[in-house]
Amino acid sequence: MLNIGFDALLAATLLYLAYLAWQRLWLGQVAAAAAGLALLVLAAGLVLRGVAAGRWPLTSHFEFALLFGWATLAAYLLLERATRQPVFGAFVTPLAVGMLSYALLGFPSAERVARPVSPVLRSVWLEIHVLSAALGYGAGAVAAGMSVLFLVRERRPQAEGLPAAEIIEAATRQTVAAGFPFLSLALLAGAIWAQTAWGHYWGWEPKECWALVTWLVYLVFLHGSALRGWRGRRLAWLALLGFACTLMTFVGVDWLVEAARLESLHVF
Amino acid sequence: MKGILRQAWHYWGRLGVATWLLVGLALMTALGSLLPQLPPNPAAHAGWLRAAEDKFGPLARVMRASGLFSFFRSPWFWAPAGALTLSLFICTLIRFRTVWRIGTGRVRRPTSEELSRYRYQVRIRTADLAAARAVLSGGRFRTRETPVKGRIVLLDERNRLARLGTLAMHLGLLLLLVGATISGLAGRRKSVIISRPGEPVSVGPFAVRLDGWHVDTYPDGSPADYRADVAILQDGRVVREAPIRVNHPGRYRGVSLLLMGHTPSAGGDRVELLALHDPGYLLVIAAGVLLTAGVGTTFYLPHEQMWAWMADDGTMTLAGRTTGNQAGFARRLMRLAERARQHVGTDPPSPPQADS
Incomplete structure (x- = not known):
């Protein structure tokens, strides 16, 4: 089921890229339909996995990668529905493809098997924490794709078929603004879970540090754009930096803990 | 003198200063994540420091003396965090009247x-x-x-009401820093090892006694849940009997009892609890709720x-x-x-x- 969803997403991405190249309305419509299908099939795959495991599919690294890709696609489709700009898909769906490729190809089959979870991971706060983080990260991924489009637009002002820079920037801001409360909720729910599981709501572990860095970067983005009038390239690069921090939180920290021989409780 | 203070007040209340302090805090947090940190349990410090000396050689002493092993409790981190708190406080005070007037419709x-x-x-x-x-x-x-x-x-x-979200957000951030400070200064943790079921072990203001130990398993035999049946005794008298499970601490008189570990042994089950008194925790959570609601309304x-x-x-x-x-x-x-x-x-x- 997950592989079918991935194939549908891959098809949607190719169609969005074709739309970018040839600007045919029908290509955009078919791409959106394929992306919607991918979203439904991936959701069904996640639900079936949850049913098979007898729990929410929100605990392992593999499951979070799936959820991250799904949330990126969901956030993108909401954006396309609001803006009616299929060209955005050519820049955003490749990121969802990347995340799902990492999930489906980057883990050995033993790690992809749905297993029962250890008692410490059985908490409603963990579920809220993970779901919120995935939604926040998904919005961040969409904002990153939009920022790449913005930078392309800036470099090629005469390029045909690309929306005006201000439309792209507004959509990026809206996406970050929509995702940021989820990132905040993820930190809050994670703190509550850590307090009940480990006896401290914040332990300055590498994972926690980078989750905070990610949150601070997006806060600077929103603060700067809403109150200080930051525009243009600076915002685009900040959105990309936020996404880079997101990836660091998700995959980079595990590497860092291993490379620097640091200690972390966030190993599941 | 008054003029200088007024200038300093308005400088620290500037949005630009707050923004760059946020950037500074992010950079320091990222830097701190790269440094190995002393474990929270002081009893483990000596062994940890020996291991650090093996790893870093003579540099370990310099790192320890300069506070890099306890980076998030050192001036390296608290200087920008404190400056941000000051900036937020002044920023909130300067803008409070205007934002309140707009938010409550008195435009x-x-x-x-x-x-x-x-x-x-x-x-x-x-x-x-x-x-x-x-x-x-x-x-x-x-x-x-x-x-x-x-x-x-x-x-x-x-x-219009969303403008009040700005106040909620700033108040949330300030409360968060206050709550974290209270946790750091007034929080108490004590590891409680119960190696003989049925015998009371002192926690401080009261004692606990392990009356039973249960492990629920999945069909494949892996553990699904642990449960310690614990009696809480005050002056030798049982005042509460509560099951304590992982993620479901027991509570008595402001102290949370968390189930941290279990070791089966020939003489009976050895159970480790953590007695935790954290007066800053609820403030931090309330701050988190305010902050989340504030950022949602302000920016969205x-x-x-x-x-x-x-x-x-x-x-x-x-x-x-x-x-x-x-x-x-x-x-x-x-x-x-x-x-x-x-x-x-x-x-x-x-x-x-x-x-x-």
Whole structure:
């Protein structure tokens, strides 16, 4: 089921890229339909996995990668529905493809098997924490794709078929603004879970540090754009930096803990 | 002296200072994540430091002396965090009255000079009050009308209450720092090892006794849940009997009892509890709720104000401002102006002036 969803997403991405190249309305419509299908099939795959495991599919690294890709696609489709700009898909769906490729190809089959979870991971706060983080990260991924489009637009002002820079920037801001409360909720729910599981709501572990860095970067983005009038390239690069921090939180920290021989409780 | 203090006050309250302090805090947090940190349990420090000396050699002493092994409790981190707290505090105080007045609807009518400095404005040749009213009140929002010396001012607003989200966000951040400080200064943790079931073990103000130990398993035999049946004793008398499970601590007189570990042994089950008293925790969580609600409303529900000013010279000025999407707001202003034009049948409006 997950592989079918991935194939549908891959098809949607190719169609969005074709739309970018040839600007045919029908290509955009078919791409959106394929992306919607991918979203439904991936959701069904996640639900079936949850049913098979007898729990929410929100605990392992593999499951979070799936959820991250799904949330990126969901956030993108909401954006396309609001803006009616299929060209955005050519820049955003490749990121969802990347995340799902990492999930489906980057883990050995033993790690992809749905297993029962250890008692410490059985908490409603963990579920809220993970779901919120995935939604926040998904919005961040969409904002990153939009920022790449913005930078392309800036470099090629005469390029045909690309929306005006201000439309792209507004959509990026809206996406970050929509995702940021989820990132905040993820930190809050994670703190509550850590307090009940480990006896401290914040332990300055590498994972926690980078989750905070990610949150601070997006806060600077929103603060700067809403109150200080930051525009243009600076915002685009900040959105990309936020996404880079997101990836660091998700995959980079595990590497860092291993490379620097640091200690972390966030190993599941 | 007073002048210097006033200058310092206004400097620390500037939005730019707060923004760069946030950047500084992010950089210091990222740096701290790269440094190995002393474990929270002081009993484990000696062994940890020996291992650090093996790993870093003579550099370990320098790192320890300069506070890098306890980076997040050192001035390296608390200097920018403290500066940010100060900046937030001053920023909130400076803007409190204005934000509260706007958020609670007590908006002062801007003068024509102030309106002329608004980022977006369109002037339409008409003195038709009905047109202005129809345009502004045609939407979903309340329109307020103020007659001023023969001229009329109409106000249309969106998401006014969301301005209070700014206060919630700043208050949340301040409470978060206060709560974290209380946790750090007044929080107490004690590891409680129960190696003989049935015998009370002192926790401090009371004692605990392990009456039973259960492990639930999945069909494959892996553990699904651990449960310690614990009795809490005060002055030798059982005052509460509660099961303590992983993620479900027991509580008595402000102390949480967390199940941390279990070792089966020949003499019976050895159970490790953590007795935790953290007076800052609830404040931190309340701060987190305020912060989450504040950021949601502040950044997702931008406050928009639109004024219609009927001047003596037969023109209507539409002027507005927003804390959110500027381009979208400019487009909406143009649509409003277009609707006004249709009502009164004058020339098409000129595009909005972005003059700041």
